[in-house]
Amino acid sequence: MYRLIFLFFLLLTLRTGAQSLFTVKEGEVSFFSEAPLENIDAHNRSVQALMNTKTRELAFRIPIRKFKFQKSLMEEHFNEKYMESDKFPMATFKGTIKESVDLSKNGDYKVTAVGKLTIHGVEREISAPGTVTVKDGEMNVQSDFSVKLEDYKITVPQVVFQNIAENIAIKVNIKFIPYTK
Numbered sequence: 001m002y003r004l005i006f007l008f009f010l011l012l013t014l015r016t017g018a019q020s021l022f023t024v025k026e027g028e029v030s031f032f033s034e035a036p037l038e039n040i041d042a043h044n045r046s047v048q049a050l051m052n053t054k055t056r057e058l059a060f061r062i063p064i065r066k067f068k069f070q071k072s073l074m075e076e077h078f079n080e081k082y083m084e085s086d087k088f089p090m091a092t093f094k095g096t097i098k099e100s101v102d103l104s105k106n107g108d109y110k111v112t113a114v115g116k117l118t119i120h121g122v123e124r125e126i127s128a129p130g131t132v133t134v135k136d137g138e139m140n141v142q143s144d145f146s147v148k149l150e151d152y153k154i155t156v157p158q159v160v161f162q163n164i165a166e167n168i169a170i171k172v173n174i175k176f177i178p179y180t181k
Contacts, residue, residue, distance in 0.1 A: 019178065020053045021050065021051075021052055021178070021179040022052075022176035022178055022179055023049070023050055023176065023178075023179045024047060024175070024177075025175045025177040026045070027049065027173060027174035027175060028044065028174075029044045029047050029060075029062050029173075030043040030044065030171045031168050031169060031170050031171070032168070033165040033169075035165045037163045038164075040074060040164065041069070042068060042069045043068055044063070044066045045066070046063050047061070047062055047174060048061040049174055049176070051141070051176055053103040053104065053139075056096045056098075056101075057094075057095070058095055058096065058113055058115065059092070059093065060093040060094075060172075060174075061090055061091075062090065063089060064083050064088065064089055064090065064091060065079055081157075082154050082155075082156070082164075083154065084120065087121070088119075088121045091117070091118060091119045092118045093116070093117045093126075094115050094116055095115015096113070096114060096115060097111045098113070098114050099111050101132070103139065106134050106135050107133075107134055108133050108134075109133075110129070110131055111132055113126075113143065114126070114127045120152045120154050121153070122152045128143045128145040128172075129143065129145065130142055130143030131143075137177075137178060138175060138177050139175070139176040140176070141173075142171075143170075143171070143172040144170070144171050144172075145169075146168060146170060147167070147170060148167055149167075
């Protein structure tokens with residue numbers, strides 16, 4: 001299902017011209033949970049994303065099992081107990097950049113991505129501030145925002161409540177390059 005959605009978005013954006021379509025050269029999505037008993041930090045470098053600068057549309061796919069932790073037990077609990085990665089293997093975002101900016105010119109642009117973020121099978125509208133840096137045909141997108149676990153029906157057992165924060169800090173850092181067939 002997620003592949004169909006991603007493919008559909010790709011086909012839609014291809015019609016607007018290759019110069020306005022960008023894909024990931026390298027990227028990372030990470031999260032941080034600061035809690036009284038333990039901090040949790042995980043990183044995922046297997047991000048797939050597309051951006052259409054003409055329509056300002058964005059789409060991201062993040063395979064949940066690709067998040068890497070310092071401790072293997074944290075990774076196991078994350079996938080099996082909290083995220084149910086076999087049942088919900090992807091997190092996705094589909095939205096647009098709200099501001100009308102000319103991303104064909106070098107510069108730093110403060111933007112807001114608005115759209116639907118799906119995590120753990122739950123889709124919610126979000127608004128995430130960020131910066132797009134354009135330099136010589138490449139773009140770097142950075143964003144910091146937070147999500148509430150309860151908004152995505154991710155439950156934390158009372159016994160480990162002090163180990164996991166209710167709000168999780170998300171960081172996105174993606175370098176885009178022009179899409180080529």
